[in-house]
Amino acid sequence: MSQPLRWHNGRQSLRRRLLTTLLVPLTALLLLNSLITYIGALIYANHVHDVSLVDDTLTLVQMMATKSPDGQVAPQAKFLLEYEPEGRNYFSVFSAKHGLIAGHAALKPPGGLFTDGMAPQLYDIQIENHAMRAASIQMPNPREAGDQLEVTVAETLRDRHLEARQILLLSIPAQALLIIAAFLLVWLGVNTSLRQLEPLTKQLANREHDLAPIGDADVPVEILPLTRTIDGLFARLRAMLALHERFIADAAHQLRTPLAGLSVHAERARSTSDQATIQDALDHIQRLILRANRTSSQLLALTRAQTAGHDAGDTQLLDLATLIPELVGQRVHEALAADIDLGYEGPAGPLLIEGDCHRLQEMLDNLIDNGLRYAGRGSLMTVSLDREGDGICLAVEDNGPGVPPAWIERLGERFFRVPGSEEQGSGLGLAIVQRIAEWHNARVRYKSASNTSGLRVEIVFPQYTQ
Structure with a gap:
């Protein structure tokens, strides 16, 4: 199939320019969508882990209240709370009267954290250069009246980011397929749309001396400015050709009589030896030449005067x-x-x-x-x-x-x-x-x-x- 809009000599075609213009935004859209997906997945992972962290904290509170008569945490529970395949989690139990009872001493809730009773509180904390998420809760010391315990469980953020990346990696293939499908549809749409120009191109290519207007029928709206500009050019060419044809007709009409007179008086001068007749013929010839010269000058002046419109710099x-x-x-x-x-x-x-x-x-x-x-x-x-x-x-x-x-x-x-x-x-x-x-x-x-x-x-x- 012909490519009527493709430029030769290495110049970019309209088709290629359209596709490139669409491909760049689609690629940027894929990157932006990936970023939004990752942020959304991270928010979701944080929510799930925050809920799990609160549950672990409440579980530890329950264990302390029912299964730890001396206020200490059993070794098995301690192992489960601190286990993490790539590192460790932390927990701590602080008494208002006795200080640290169990767990990690650096994991102490900040002052002023508890303002609404016994509800668990979530916050971010830094321990041993690790960014962590912690959940803390206050409870009465079941073994000593008048004492308050602060129970805290913290975990690293590694699992949260890992889950967000996994969600992102799972979504990228689907997004990429969607972008590829959209690109293919754009390619098909551009090719199909550009084919509508082929009849117009063939129509103009098949013209020889026809300067009739193209018209607006069956011309896409986006191409109308171009076709109307071409119609305007055709109109100016028709006017110019008509002006030239009129000039030729006027010249033939106006110069016919002087030229015929020149022929007659030249024949008079050739057919006689009488000097008076020859001089009279030459006088007529001179007057006819002056008349023809004036007529041709005025025809040219009239043609110049009939040129249409003012161009820039004419006035x-x-x-x-x-x-x-x-x-x-x-x-x-x-x-x-x-x-x-x-x-x-x-x-x-x-x-x-x-x-x-x-x-x-x-x-x-x-x-x-x-x-x-x-x-x-x-x-x-x-x-x-x-x-x-x-x-x-x-x-x-x-x-x-x-x-x-x-x-x-x-x-x-x-x-x-x-x-x-x-x-x-x-x-x-x-x-x-x-x-x-x-x-x-x-x-x-x-x-x-x-x-x-x-x-x-x-x-x-x-x-x-x-």
Whole structure:
């Protein structure tokens, strides 16, 4: 079976990473469970031995009361009380009047131990560097009135720890089998779950030029962010391919006429020896070359203007009150050559937007070119800036022949030229303006010029706010 998610060249696979991530906590869980089991077993062993220790103490008390007429412990009882395979246990009998009667002198109950009558008391004690557990009880001396006996039996902790370890060793195999079974189930679950990605992988591998969305059907919830990201990438690729196809179609459409004219006038120049005819053909060829060059430049500008979205670093803070007069000043000489009075009006204060300087220059150049081409000689053209609510309005107005109201709504369409216009153009200038304005989240308005028959184009930019 294929392993579509396994990395080659020594890189870790997703499957291995998932299993490793699960195995480490399972191992830690086994260790923690073993510790908890040992502590629980030790608590249980302590309880059982404490009960047995109290029973041994009560048994010794009973022996002292019924079978020891002289207050001494029989040798057989002493042997049983002190016997331990790996060492010994201890006992002691202290009299309030006579001191130690029997047993080990170091095994004396601490002062203040007995506060609730005759009940046995359990406590920890250290004897000969051995940690021990002891049980003590008070009883009246059956052989001497007015005397109190303190009977104590103690044992080492070895048996308690040994029993706890035995319980732990008995439980570890069962716990290990449980962890192994859980790990195998996790392995099976991971493999089964990852197999759900194989149809998606095969579907993408079998695609050649299909950029249709994958969609959410039959896609696991955990993979939806990935598939939606891929769908977003496909959408951007489709938009880019559509833009390229449109550019090719537009170029073919717009360059067909100039190229056909070039062919006709080149044939004219070749088929005659008349210098006037040749010169006229060459003049036409030069004009057609300039037209084709402008058309191709505007097609490229339109394609750049149609690129979607702002990437990081595309925009910067711009002061239109400084930038626009500078850009207008660069076109004054062309306006003078065309016999058009080009001027600027605007406030002195800063007018800040977030934008791209090169795109704004291209937009303004197309607006000015449109006026230079269609306003006519002796016309007046004014570029102005003003605040408009929360925005900044950039306007280019001329007093030329203008555009009939019936056609104003179509300005900004690709390749649209006002019917009856004698000037040759590509119909792309205002389309470029429209796209660059959209790129800046600005609005474009086309109006008749105030108090004249000319055209006024307004672009309202959102003002920069901190």
